[in-house]
Amino acid sequence: MGTRMVLTSAATVALMVGGAGAAAMTPESRPAVPAGAEAAREKDCRATANSLPSSDKHIYLYAVPKCEGSHGAKDDSDKDGDYDDGEGQIKHFDNLTVSLINHSDATVEFYTRTKYSHEGDRFCVRPGHYVTKLYMYGDGKEEAGNWSNSISSHRRVKPADCKRFFGWLVK
Structure with a gap:
């Protein structure tokens, strides 16, 4: 099963694409990437x-x-x-x-x-x-x-x- 993500505001979009608030995210607060997805994408x-x-x-x-x-x-x-x-x-x-x-x-x-x-x-x-x-x-x-x-x-x-x-x- 895939993961579904629902955007709730423009601020969420800025965080997801590396906007001003993205740098403030800690590794613990970043959304989980499915195992193997990062390697497959790169x-x-x-x-x-x-x-x-x-x-x-x-x-x-x-x-x-x-x-x-x-x-x-x-x-x-x-x-x-x-x-x-x-x-x-x-x-x-x-x-x-x-x-x-x-x-x-x-x-x-x-x-x-x-x-x-x-x-x-x-x-x-x-x-x-x-x-x-x-x-x-x-x-x-x-x-x-x-x-x-x-x-x-x-x-x-x-x-x-x-x-x-x-x-x-x-x-």
């Missing part, structure tokens, strides 16, 4: 990546921003040429990636087309990096205008072969 790609065992060397793909919830697909192989062909470790996840974690020990290049085609667009993510929102990137050209929901394949590459990098370092 969890993002960095927290998710940090929760993975160091021996885990997968890339993780999510259909939502900030790597929230469970991943939609993961892969620890060198490549997957088509996320929708039913082969390889990533199955039926074509054009669904919104955020991702590269927890592998290699630079990975992601493509907007299958079979690592340079006809579309591509970007790299360094080992130990994550991307919280692919829709923040893009240059406005055709499918490159927004990489969110556009990823169709990936492979491990040498960093020198990358034309652009995305992502934040997990620490």
Whole structure:
């Protein structure tokens, strides 16, 4: 069962959102936060990546921003040429990636087309990096205008072969 909160005055609203009276609240007088709610609200790609065992060397793909919830697909192989062909470790996840974690020990290049085609667009993510929102990137050209929901394949590459990098370092 959820907790229901009823606001009784404007002063209550000011206290709840950090208004002038909020600083005067003691830890004992603050409303209780359900167990796990604070951690769940603050969890993002960095927290998710940090929760993975160091021996885990997968890339993780999510259909939502900030790597929230469970991943939609993961892969620890060198490549997957088509996320929708039913082969390889990533199955039926074509054009669904919104955020991702590269927890592998290699630079990975992601493509907007299958079979690592340079006809579309591509970007790299360094080992130990994550991307919280692919829709923040893009240059406005055709499918490159927004990489969110556009990823169709990936492979491990040498960093020198990358034309652009995305992502934040997990620490």
